[in-house]
Amino acid sequence: MGRLATIVGAGGFVGRRLHARLESEGWQVSAPAKGDPGLFARDLGVVFYCAGLTADYDARPFDTVEAHATLVSEIARAGRFERLVYLSSTRLYDGQAKAEVGEDEPLVFDPRDPRRVYDLSKALGENITLCRTGGRGAVARLANVYDWEAGAPGFLSEWLIRAASERALQLQSSPHVRRDYIHLDDVVAALVAMGRGEPAGIVNVASGELVSNGEIAEVFRAAGWKVTFTGDAAPPPPPNARADRLRALGVEPRPVKDVVRGYLEGLKA
Structure with a gap:
């Protein structure tokens, strides 16, 4: 039997394609339903955290925080995973007054702007993944x-x-x-590569x-x-997100x- 993967948000745009790709490669894939009470009590293997809100985040700020930060915090607290790959966004760079940015750039947000609930909640999810998982977390910042x-x-x-x-x-x-546009299949290839290897910190999943x-x-x-x-x-x-780390994983967008x-x-x- 192949490696175990758990996809949180498996019914979404990225999660569905990732599920199909992992199964085709022989992974044992779990796709828990929203609110699954047993999620924190069983071994999850490699967690791909694909849950999130995009178009309607401004109308649903509290749901946005829950999807982007609360649930991943509970998964990190339970700690029953091999590694955790958290899906974020290159839109977190939008506050930068630079033509080009890399993954190590500090992020800039104005907390007084109500539309920044997306960016701030994603940044919190990133922080939990990178700092509260004992070195087992990685972040994929997706472009469009x-x-x-x-x-x-x-x-x-x-x-x-x-x-x-x-x-x-x-x-x-x-x-x-x-x-910056990147095709869904290239995104999935990047996530699989991040799930297979050692956690790679933050990776811009973008064309560059x-x-x-x-x-x-x-x-x-x-x-x-x-x-x-x-x-x-x-x-x-927006700032152009460099894609060198993505290419270093063997993925050419x-x-x-x-x-x-x-x-x-x-x-x-």
Whole structure:
């Protein structure tokens, strides 16, 4: 029987794909239901902590704190795991006034901003994972994760899903918005690598490249799609998260434009 893994949040976007990947590689995977009373009383093996709130965190601040910090604190307190991989976000760098950041950068938050409940609760989850697990914790800071499976969240995911049935796309955004995008399968490869190896501290699970909506739109246009945007704002880009540690794990994130190009070619075939 393979190694034991427990996925907290196995029903979510990342958790579902991770579950399938681990099972395909022979892991024994446990996917406890929310509120499972036995979670703290049994051996969990390698814990992948995928639980969290994204789009509705501002409307549900107390649920956000529970999902990002309270439950992982209880898992750490019980201590019945081999290692703990906690999923966080590169959006924690958004307070940095720098063009490029690495994992060792101190984070900057304004606690008076109510929308920082996401960042602060994730940072607390990171602190518990790194400092209260006896050296058995690691943090994966995810950039903007995308895919084209039904219901995949996020701006680019929705764009790709619409492309399967629409050739003329009007998008509620600006061509000048820049983000770091990483495909879901590359994220899962990174998490599996972190689960297999020794805890690696904090790892940016990102492509290491900021790409604008306009650049991606050009890939669509070259493949035969029409793309327009409703806005023209040019907000400052977020700091670019370096991906050297991810590559050191043996994971080479694919450039978003290459992945999108291949996906569109498949739709045309």
